[in-house]
Amino acid sequence: AQKVTQAQTEISVVEKEDVTLDCVYETRDTTYYLFWYKQPPSGELVFLIRRNSFDEQNEISGRYSWNFQKSTSSFNFTITASQVVDSAVYFCALSEGTSGSARQLTFGSGTQLTVLP
């Protein structure tokens, strides 16, 4: 069975600090997909990134970066120079299955990030 663990329940930082959100996953599949979603106070779930299991390249998008390490089954998310608008709950998610099969998402419990001015 697949599982996603986000051990950090809450993180609080001061604006402009860097912050890393941890995500550890478990799966028996060799092909799987990892995601990060953001849930701001308004409640919607916003897609941030998708990473395939066969692509271990790290990715940077503006102030966001992601570090995928298969050896430790981790997919960590770093926000550089955090801003108040980054305050939200961040979810890591996993989907597995062979091509053509359903890809339901298994979510972690989320990390509440609060960025203080």
Next chain:
Amino acid sequence: DSGVTQTPKHLITATGQRVTLRCSPRSGDLSVYWYQQSLDQGLQFLIQYYNGEERAKGNILERFSAQQFPDLHSELNLSSLELGDSALYFCASSVAAGGNLDTQYFGPGTRLTVL
């Protein structure tokens, strides 16, 4: 804006009642997924439809059912409601039923309160 629409935004009802939540996927998306977000269970997958057919089932109660119509919109029916059904219900859509480029985009959710 993800392009996925859900109605209503809020729903308040009483125990024992039945409600219907509606979802319209992004243009071109064939797959619709339903998820429930509650304080004690977190975000949980309920059910998926692909082009009108049920594709996968998760932790969906027998009191709940769903369908996807020919125009690809989907409805989630919740009956004999209990206090514990109070939650945020999300619909998501994706292009296909699973592929190398498949990503689920979520609607704004329907907040259900059962009194």
